[in-house]
Amino acid sequence: MKAMILAAGKGTRVRPITYTIPKPMIPILQKPVMEFLLELLRQHGFTQVMVNVSHLADEIESYFRDGQRFGVEIGYSFEGRIVDGKLVGEALGSAGGLRRIQDFYPFFDDTFVVLCGDALIDLDLTAAVKLHKQRGAIATIITKNVPRELVSSYGVVVTDDDGRIRSFQEKPRVEDALGTAINTGIYIFEPEVINYVPSNQVFDIGSELFPKLVEINAPFYAAAMDFQWVDIGKVPDYWHAIRGVLRGEIQNVPIPGKEVKPGVYTGLNVSANWDQIDVTGPVYVGAMTRIEDGAKITGPSMIGPSCYICSGATVDNSVVFEYSRLGPGVRLVDKLVFGRYCVDKNGSTIDVQAAALDWLITDARQIPPRKDPEERQAIEELLGNGDP
Secondary structure (H helix, E strand, O other): EEEEEOOOOOHHHOHHHHHOOOOOOOOOOEHHHHHHHHHHHHHHHHHHHHEOOOOOOOHOOOOOOOOOHOOOOOEEEEEEEEEEEEEOEEEEEEEEHHHHHHHHOOOOOOOEEEEEOOOOOOOHHHHHHHHHHHOOOOOEEEEEEEOHHHHHHHEEEEEEEEEEEEEEEHHHHHHHHOEEEEEEEEEEOHHHHHHHOOOOOOHHHHHHHHHHHHHHHOOOEEEEOOOOOOEOOOOOHHHHHHHHHHHHOOOOOOOOOOOEOOOOEOOOEEEEEEHHEEEEEEEEEOOEEEOOOOOOOEOEEEEEOOOOOOOEEEEEEOOOOEEEEOOOEEEEEEEEOOOEEEOOOOOOEEEOOOOOOOOOEEEEEOOOOOOOOOHHHHHHOOOOOOOO
């Protein structure tokens, strides 16, 4: 069976991570989120997978290649052009990407699944496709009910008693919401649905194709299913996903590495004397990371590979990406460190280089200049590293 993963977006709501990492490649404890999607597809017999790519396309293609090491076949549809010798992404929208593939050569010749490349899911795709076919649907949206107070963050799908879709509400106010079933970005289509997408233009599934299907009264249904869905559309979502994995709350996503003490997992060759480090799990530490005596690590926290955590530094409820060095006395509380950026759990970002903080939080592969104690204290206060 065939499937498509939508992977062409720029991921603007997950910046700064997506400055250098496309959303499908965002790591969940060192494993890209798209890899989990491929595993799910393979489990349910979807072994031919098209992926539309645009922003940082090389990152995706060079990692997944033809898919054989993941047990599937993968083809890529690049959306963009070459300008001055460089690839420039120009995404066609989720539906436009489908149409481009079909216009190239009719790949979608039977019922197929479309997944957004930025979510962890454990959906029973086999059962979902069976329901889609039983209803004689041309298109099915997999929906999930969320608490009413959260509907303003999602697209609400409004159906009749038979599950047929009648309208949509995009991020409605709580008091205006006509339901709590939200669009998860998981779709099941028949090939003829692509006939409603114009060729060679930007066209979106949610905001353009779906209203068209409602307008013509097509057999268009919602399937409300009970499954785990962890969206990684924004920095706070990513934060919660990492915490959920470390706490064992997300199914089918085990913590990698070995458990060196209760709740503390490490990759290969981590340099740490755990008897001299104040550590409270759950914590994951990537391979070839050095943690000096006197550091404090409080979970749920993730420290990526090849990092350097100096004596006296604190990592508390935080996420630290690879090759990050935290200087002596740095207190990261509710923070995400990614390259030259320090982000709080709500998504507010400090550019540590522009703010002249790159001696405090820097690349582990270089030695930062020393600073006097008064300047150190002033910059720590700027970072918000005071007592929580």
